[in-house]
Amino acid sequence: MRVPQTAVMSGRYLTNRRRVSTSRAKSGFLGWWDHVPQAPKDPILGVTEAFLADTSPLKINLGVGAYRDDEGRPVVLRCVRAAEARIAGAQLLESISTAASTKLVERSVQLLYGMDVDIVKQKRVSGIQALSGTGACRLFAEFQRRFYPESHIYLPIPTWSNHHNIWRDAQVPIRTFRYYHADSKGLHFAALMDDIKNAPDRSFFLLHPCAHNPTGIDPTEEQWREISYQFKVKNHFPFFDMAYQGLASGDPDRDAKAVRIFFEDGHLIGCSQSFAKIMGLYGHRVGCLSILSGDEMQATAIRSQLRLIARAMYSSPPVHGSFLVSTILGDQDLKALWEEEVKVMANRIIKMRTTLRRTLEKMGSSVNWEHITNQVGMFWFSGLSPQQVDEMAKKFHVYMTHDGRISMAGVTRSNVDYLATAIHEITKSD
Amino acid sequence: MASSMLSLASASPSASLALQDDCKTKLKLGTTDLASFLRKEKRNPFMTAKSCGRITMVAVTASRFEGIIMAPPDPILGVSEAFKADTNEMKLNLGVGAYRTEELQPYVLNVVKKAENLMLERGENKEYLPIEGLAAFNKATADLLFGADNKVIQQQKVATIQGLSGTGSLRLAAALIERYFPGAKVLISSPTWGNHKNILNDARVPWSEYRYYDPQTVGLDFDGMISDIKEAPEGSFILLHGCAHNPTGIDPTLEQWEKIADVIQEKKHIPFFDVAYQGFASGSLDEDAASVRLFAARGMELIVAQSYSKNLGLYAERIGAINVVCSSVDAAARVKSQLKRLARPMYSNPPVHGARIVANVVGDPALFSEWKAEMEMMAGRIKGVRQKLFDSLSAKDRSGKDWSFILKQIGMFSFTGLNKAQSDNMTNKWHVYMTKDGRISLAGLSSAKCEYLADAIIDSFHNVK
Numbered sequence: 001m002r003v004p005q006t007a008v009m010s011g012r013y014l015t016n017r018r019r020v021s022t023s024r025a026k027s028g029f030l031g032w033w034d035h036v037p038q039a040p041k042d043p044i045l046g047v048t049e050a051f052l053a054d055t056s057p058l059k060i061n062l063g064v065g066a067y068r069d070d071e072g073r074p075v076v077l078r079c080v081r082a083a084e085a086r087i088a089g090a091q092l093l094e095s096i097s098t099a100a101s102t103k104l105v106e107r108s109v110q111l112l113y114g115m116d117v118d119i120v121k122q123k124r125v126s127g128i129q130a131l132s133g134t135g136a137c138r139l140f141a142e143f144q145r146r147f148y149p150e151s152h153i154y155l156p157i158p159t160w161s162n163h164h165n166i167w168r169d170a171q172v173p174i175r176t177f178r179y180y181h182a183d184s185k186g187l188h189f190a191a192l193m194d195d196i197k198n199a200p201d202r203s204f205f206l207l208h209p210c211a212h213n214p215t216g217i218d219p220t221e222e223q224w225r226e227i228s229y230q231f232k233v234k235n236h237f238p239f240f241d242m243a244y245q246g247l248a249s250g251d252p253d254r255d256a257k258a259v260r261i262f263f264e265d266g267h268l269i270g271c272s273q274s275f276a277k278i279m280g281l282y283g284h285r286v287g288c289l290s291i292l293s294g295d296e297m298q299a300t301a302i303r304s305q306l307r308l309i310a311r312a313m314y315s316s317p318p319v320h321g322s323f324l325v326s327t328i329l330g331d332q333d334l335k336a337l338w339e340e341e342v343k344v345m346a347n348r349i350i351k352m353r354t355t356l357r358r359t360l361e362k363m364g365s366s367v368n369w370e371h372i373t374n375q376v377g378m379f380w381f382s383g384l385s386p387q388q389v390d391e392m393a394k395k396f397h398v399y400m401t402h403d404g405r406i407s408m409a410g411v412t413r414s415n416v417d418y419l420a421t422a423i424h425e426i427t428k429s430d
Numbered sequence: 431m432a433s434s435m436l437s438l439a440s441a442s443p444s445a446s447l448a449l450q451d452d453c454k455t456k457l458k459l460g461t462t463d464l465a466s467f468l469r470k471e472k473r474n475p476f477m478t479a480k481s482c483g484r485i486t487m488v489a490v491t492a493s494r495f496e497g498i499i500m501a502p503p504d505p506i507l508g509v510s511e512a513f514k515a516d517t518n519e520m521k522l523n524l525g526v527g528a529y530r531t532e533e534l535q536p537y538v539l540n541v542v543k544k545a546e547n548l549m550l551e552r553g554e555n556k557e558y559l560p561i562e563g564l565a566a567f568n569k570a571t572a573d574l575l576f577g578a579d580n581k582v583i584q585q586q587k588v589a590t591i592q593g594l595s596g597t598g599s600l601r602l603a604a605a606l607i608e609r610y611f612p613g614a615k616v617l618i619s620s621p622t623w624g625n626h627k628n629i630l631n632d633a634r635v636p637w638s639e640y641r642y643y644d645p646q647t648v649g650l651d652f653d654g655m656i657s658d659i660k661e662a663p664e665g666s667f668i669l670l671h672g673c674a675h676n677p678t679g680i681d682p683t684l685e686q687w688e689k690i691a692d693v694i695q696e697k698k699h700i701p702f703f704d705v706a707y708q709g710f711a712s713g714s715l716d717e718d719a720a721s722v723r724l725f726a727a728r729g730m731e732l733i734v735a736q737s738y739s740k741n742l743g744l745y746a747e748r749i750g751a752i753n754v755v756c757s758s759v760d761a762a763a764r765v766k767s768q769l770k771r772l773a774r775p776m777y778s779n780p781p782v783h784g785a786r787i788v789a790n791v792v793g794d795p796a797l798f799s800e801w802k803a804e805m806e807m808m809a810g811r812i813k814g815v816r817q818k819l820f821d822s823l824s825a826k827d828r829s830g831k832d833w834s835f836i837l838k839q840i841g842m843f844s845f846t847g848l849n850k851a852q853s854d855n856m857t858n859k860w861h862v863y864m865t866k867d868g869r870i871s872l873a874g875l876s877s878a879k880c881e882y883l884a885d886a887i888i889d890s891f892h893n894v895k
Contacts (some may be wrong), residue, residue: 031731031756031757031758031761032700032731032756032757033610033731033754033756033757033761033765034761035610035763036610036761036764036765036768037764037768038763038764038767039764039767039770039771042561042771042774045558045560045561045774045779048560049560059474064558066558068559074555074556074557075554076555076556080556081553084550085550088547088550089543094643096746097745097746126525131594131777131778131781132777132778133778134774134775134776134777134778135777135778136774138775138776138777142632143613147495147497147498148494160893162774162775162778165774165775166775168775169605169772169775169776170775182807202494237494247844268493268494276558280556281556282556282557283556283557283558283559283779283781283782283783284556284781284782284783285777285778285779285780285781291495292494293493294493294496298493298495298498299497300500300503301495301498301499301500302495302498304500304501305498305501307501308501309629309632311504311597311625312597312600312601312625312628312629312631312632312633313594313597313598313629313632313776314594314595314598314601314748314777315595315596315597315625315748316746316748317596317748318594318746318747318748318781318783318784319746319747319782320746320747320781320783321781321783386687392616
């Protein structure tokens with residue numbers, strides 16, 4: 001077997017040996033893929049795979065951030081069911097998908113910037129429907145590389161693991177800025193500000209506007225204002241990854257505060273929005289990438305460039321989910337229903353945080369569990385070590401990501417005691 | 431690079447902020463008040479020049495993307511737009527790449543409506559699919575392509591993952607090639623679907639062309655094709671259209687496919703199929719997969735991208751797949767894992783709706799039969815207008831020109847052999863919209879308009895040089 005000459009590259013993607021298959025050579029066909037190694041499992045999605053393989057009746061999946069109700073079941077929101085019934089038979093044809101996309105973008109940016117600002121009328125938003133948050137981030141990363149080929153992206157430590165994959169595959173080099181303070185289990189604000197100041201002017205920063213993933217630690221409003229001010233001083237580009245608007249506090253306007261502060265301060269914001277969690281539309285891959293410009297002409301130019309990037313990746317986005325989102329956000333009653341339902345989801349998660357903390361404290365744990373209720377959003381950054389995480393899986397069949405991130409959305413009244421017991425057991429000796 | 435509106439802004443941002451503080455003092459406003467003051471004006475954020483000198487300049491950051499120019503308009507979409515603007519009642523849109531009924535209306539297949547109703551009734555959840563997509567869909571799509579009893583399926587040598595229709599699947603394949611065969615070239619036909627080049631360029635995969643269309647015969651330049659494939663560096667990827675070549679409509683015969691496979695094997699190239707019209711070209715799923723199955727039967731490793739945009743009319747739902755036939759089960763598993771690794775930073779996991787529709791249609795014998803019938807109907811309508819167009823041309827044209835290529839070509843598209851000037855005449859004089867390369871879409875042609883089209887073609891061909 002001959003591996004093409006050019007297939008000599010860094011060890012990261014290749015096995016070290018190049019096997020020669022004589023039997024294959026004899027039979028006349030080639031094994032082209034011998035040098036392709038098995039990829040490691042995705043750190044987040046791989047958890048679900050392990051969970052599915054576990055046969056214990058006690059098992060709990062606290063890995064992927066997908067909301068569960070108090071019975072531990074996936075939820076399809078009533079506003080979504082209503083929208084589905086409404087669009088049934090609507091003949092979602094390719095001829096209307098462009099119009100549908102445009103509507104989706106308009107409604108998304110309206111949600112983001114709020115009803116006070118007629119952002120759509122200003123005509124300086126370049127928006128494009130994207131494949132949920134991942135797709136929106138990837139489009140931006142590709143766009144960044146195309147028009148700022150020398151730039152880096154600054155990612156917080158820690159951040160959603162897929163951010164690293166996205167900018168790496170888009171070939172934008174990654175730098176980091178300090179965020180999480182392990183000792184206090186809180187925000188390392190002074191270090192954050194230092195890193196912002198020390199980065200070269202005009203750097204690109206990725207910010208989580210609310211419900212930071214994985215830590216659940218968000219800056220206060222005052223801190224956001226300081227960050228925004230410093231961004232103006234340094235002329236940095238703020239890119240927000242908004243995946244939890246409404247799901248963090250229960251109030252979509254409150255959750256968008258950081259973005260709106262930056263907007264008021266005149267920043268020309270880039271933002272990825274995801275409807276996966278906030279509307280329970282995970283599998284439909286509905287999202288939006290928007291970039292603010294100085295004027296309409298530039299917005300049009302940017303939009304045209306974003307479309308080119310999308311065209312070579314998947315041509316156009318799937319229409320079904322975007323129709324659901326547009327329908328919901330465009331109808332007063334459905335939107336009100338959604339706001340109610342997102343509040344229910346947020347409140348259940350907050351309740352589970354309180355319950356878990358109280359239960360652990362009642363068990364007489366000497367560990368400080370404040371961070372369970374201090375942190376915001378779907379995830380609790382437990383502080384468990386990788387070894388402890390493994391033990392939780394092996395001994396107790398409780399699955400979470402290796403960084404100790406627990407999806408509180410997977411905690412219910414029926415499993416919270418068991419979870420507390422497991423955590424208490426593991427941390428007793430701490 | 432500040433726009434003219436911001437040209438008065440000071441170069442140093444910190445100076446701008448000092449101004450802001452200065453203005454705040456003048457207006458006796460705090461930070462929050464300034465913001466709400468600006469907001470309350472309810473106009474463009476540039477507007478506060480009147481109230482306080484250079485607050486305007488301070489309020490908006492100069493755009494990072496000033497220098498970005500407008501992207502060129504899409505050549506195919508441009509045709510549809512021009513068509514819409516035309517008020518002539520005889521106008522005909524032969525630029526459209528989507529199936530239209532005899533009434534020239536878009537068509538939603540009955541099986542799709544039924545599948546969607548079933549899905550609605552069941553009230554299925556909307557959880558994330560795994561990165562590789564819906565398992566039932568992946569199984570169905572590979573079975574459809576290779577035949578469920580095919581050795582490669584039985585032996586589990588195919589790595590299949592759900593993709594975003596044909597484009598998304600091709601892009602994953604291109605990314606796989608770029609990562610594991612850096613520097614290897616993909617050979618594309620001349621001409622080919624315009625987006626092939628965009629996909630390869632954006633994936634940073636080098637490409638070159640092999641001869642395909644012969645304008646003399648309005649047919650296949652078979653010798654040129656073989657020669658160019660032979661000349662390519664060993665280990666190149668040869669992008670082949672499984673059936674219904676886009677844009678020419680010209681497919682190799684089975685005999686020619688054998689010879690193409692010979693030279694590919696000889697040069698140790700990898701065949702890379704784009705199958706966008708299975709079932710839609712001839713009306714038969716099996717017949718349209720013959721080329722792919724021919725290669726697979728030889729034990730060759732191959733890559734195949736599939737799309738359900740046309741054959742199930744699911745254009746807007748973006749459903750397709752990328753299949754890599756490997757020489758071993760182990761290789762297939764490893765390749766699948768790496769395809770997932772490429773997909774995760776692109777979109778994490780694929781959209782569920784289209785996948786469920788396909789799985790439901792293929793998984794239900796009644797729906798599957800109905801689908802096959804609908805595909806036969808669509809392919810039949812296109813064959814019908816081809817025949818009618820040929821008959822009209824033969825009857826009206828006294829020059830003795832051989833119009834039989836219309837019948838020999840297959841699928842949605844036809845290369846008429848008209849050059850740019852002639853194509854322009856089609857549009858300007860006859861209000862027939864098509865692409866400048868002489869391509870017409872039979873999907874946009876009704877039986878009723880065949881005679882009119884024949885007149886237009888004859889006039890353009892003979893009277894315009």
